[in-house]
Amino acid sequence: MINKQELVSVIIPAYNLESYIERSLRSVLEQTYENIEIIVVNDGSKDSTAEVAEKILKNAGKIYKIINQKNQGASVARNTGLTAAQGKYIKFLDGDDTLFPWTVEELVGAIEENKCDIAFGGQNVVNLKGKILYRYDEMYEYTQGVYESKEILKKFLLQTMHISLNSSIFLKEIIDKNFIKFTPGTRYSEDNEFISKYLYYSGSGYVFNKAVANALYRIKSTTKIPSLSVFHNVGAMLRLKRFFEERREREIAKIIESECIPAAYTWTIGNLAFNGYPLFDWLRIARMDKVRRNVISYKIHNKNTKFGKQQNFLISLFRFSPFLVYVLLRSYSYILKILHR
Structure with missing residues (x-):
């Protein structure tokens, strides 16, 4: 005790x-x-x-x-x-x-x-x-x-x-x-x-x-357009990178640069699609060089889990067609809303 x-x-x-x-x-x-x-x-x-x-x-x-x-x-x-x-x-x-x-x-x-x-x-x-x-x-x-x-x-x-x-x-x-x-x-x-x-x-x-x-998990309003403030994910990782660089923790700073920042971009793009950011605006953002480069460089380390397999599939699909990724995430969002009303 x-x-x-x-x-x-x-x-x-x-x-x-x-x-x-x-x-x-x-x-x-x-x-x-x-x-x-x-x-x-x-x-x-x-x-x-x-x-x-x-x-x-x-x-x-x-x-x-x-x-x-x-x-x-x-x-x-x-x-x-x-x-x-x-x-x-x-x-x-x-x-x-x-x-x-x-x-x-x-x-x-x-x-x-x-x-x-x-x-x-x-x-x-x-x-x-x-x-x-x-x-x-x-x-x-x-x-x-x-x-x-x-x-x-x-x-x-x-x-x-x-x-x-x-x-x-x-x-x-x-x-x-x-x-x-x-x-x-x-x-x-x-x-x-x-x-x-x-x-x-x-x-x-x-x-x-x-x-x-x-x-x-709370169902959000379908009429509310998600905010670009989700890019705060990226800002947080940039601040962390600077925090560890200032303390000469180069290995940690390198992990943030090569792993966490791409992950932040990937999560952000996925969040916007899932929550219904307007399609053509989303495609414009997803095709920006910095965004696309970070998303396709995102490494998934838990590939054997159910979630990891889903992530790996979506990243592979993103390389081929961001549009299809958007459609899949929006469809999944609608299904969840129907199932959990």
Whole structure:
């Protein structure tokens, strides 16, 4: 049995999540680990997110804070939560995602029993009914146990090991000592940037070979055109490359240049197609020399997984016909919407 005296701060950024935040909060309140404070950062919601959170938490018997701020994005909301957090451990959770009842206890236990600086596992993608749409083990393959942080960082950057904020737990001391923050204004890959910097400053981590969190797949409006802000993925990788170059970590910087930046372009182009960016505008972007060069140079290292095989097929098809890639991704998006209404 692990020592339950150390406080865990669970930070939940929330924007217009009145229909979802109860699920997330209930999953935190049901944790077998008892010593938890819950920090909800209401990021300028226009609905009753804050009121729903207050109603659930006020009689729950947990330390909690609901912080209201003007809308500045998830990065600033998480930074606000970090400033307010009093726990030894930091656990992030998006306001529409959930944990298993044992998640915090097992993550903290792994850190304390193995004297690590981070513990994490996989993450499934589920619909509102709880049905698993994507299993983590269909996307990644690795062995459970203790790894040196630099090895984890390399595997993470090469996308052969999955780490998300939802499925990880961190030491606040390392975050504070090294001034690790989320980049304000960044809407995509701010989590990867934060995690990579944390791994750089940590010594070792414990990896669970199972899902420890569930991310909710939400059907987006078909009338809303996706934003080019998804290219923030690329910006985050460029900042990380500079971060490691400044610290003379040339091997890591090289991995980011040759692996992560092409991956960021590939994910961005795929995201735009999947979410319905206008076809001819999408084709114009996809055929830009820098974009095309990065997409076709993207190396897939987990080719044996179901997800890796799908990626490999789409990259091969992109070389032949970007148009067909767009059609396939849009068709898949429509099928998901029909199946999960």
